[in-house]
Amino acid sequence: MLASTKTVDLFEVIANKENRVKRQQEWLKSHSLPLISFSINMPGPEKNNALTDVIFRQGMHAIRNTCASYGWTIVNRQIHRANTGAEAIMVVETDDVNALKIAMMRIEHTHAMGRLMDIDVLAVSGEIISRDNQGFGKRQCYICDDEAVVCARSQRHDLPTLLQKIEEIVNNA
């Protein structure tokens, strides 16, 4: 079962998001290369547990392997372990930011735990590359296959249901 850890509140989430954006901007400026920003899609107030550890490790592994297979060097990376969940930013040497986005979306869509991963790609300009027009469609909810953002916004599924499903996905991966 899940070992209980510290929980997080909305203020921490907002503060963390602001810090993340600041770090991203600094790195874009200092490297002039695209960034990958990886975090875990974990509902509820508890953002770190045995499951998120597994998802994070697997995600880092998949991102590294994928970049290596395309010949894109990760020239710098930073792992940030906060109360709000583990995150990583990686600076990637590539001149094709759309190809990078597509490769990361492929992980989200094909990796056994991909639905639990959020892998954003930022262009040197700071623009977050959109999922649209990349041929993958909207992200689906892992409970009902409806559009994930719709279920999240309406809180269609209760937390125990979501956590049970996440445990199932990780254990079956």
Ligand SMILES: [Zn+2]
């Ligand atoms: Zn749903």
